[in-house]
Amino acid sequence: MQAAFVKQDGYQCGYCTPGQICSAVSVLEEIKQGIPSHAQADLMAAPQPTGAEMREWMSGNICRCGAYSNIAEAMADVAGARA
Numbered sequence: 001m002q003a004a005f006v007k008q009d010g011y012q013c014g015y016c017t018p019g020q021i022c023s024a025v026s027v028l029e030e031i032k033q034g035i036p037s038h039a040q041a042d043l044m045a046a047p048q049p050t051g052a053e054m055r056e057w058m059s060g061n062i063c064r065c066g067a068y069s070n071i072a073e074a075m076a077d078v079a080g081a082r083a
């Protein structure tokens with residue numbers, strides 16, 4: 001995940017980056033475990049690492065620099081999905 005953040009410019013000042021990376025790793029693990037989010041229409045279906053799903057899971061992580069789209073790209077890289 002750290003390498004993906006570097007590759008996708010997932011940070012600017014870096015203040016939020018440690019928390020973003022820890023959350024991103026946990027989010028992908030929870031999606032893999034089948035834990036649904038509020039973004040999921042069918043709570044009985046297995047969650048997928050979609051852009052909407054990852055953004056919902058990460059919505060509590062604030063980045064004052066606004067690097068959100070690049071953070072989503074980094075997560076998609078790791079998940080093998082599209083942001």
Ligand code: FES
Nearest residue numbers: 012016063064065
């Ligand atoms: S990179 Fe500056 S607050 Fe997120």
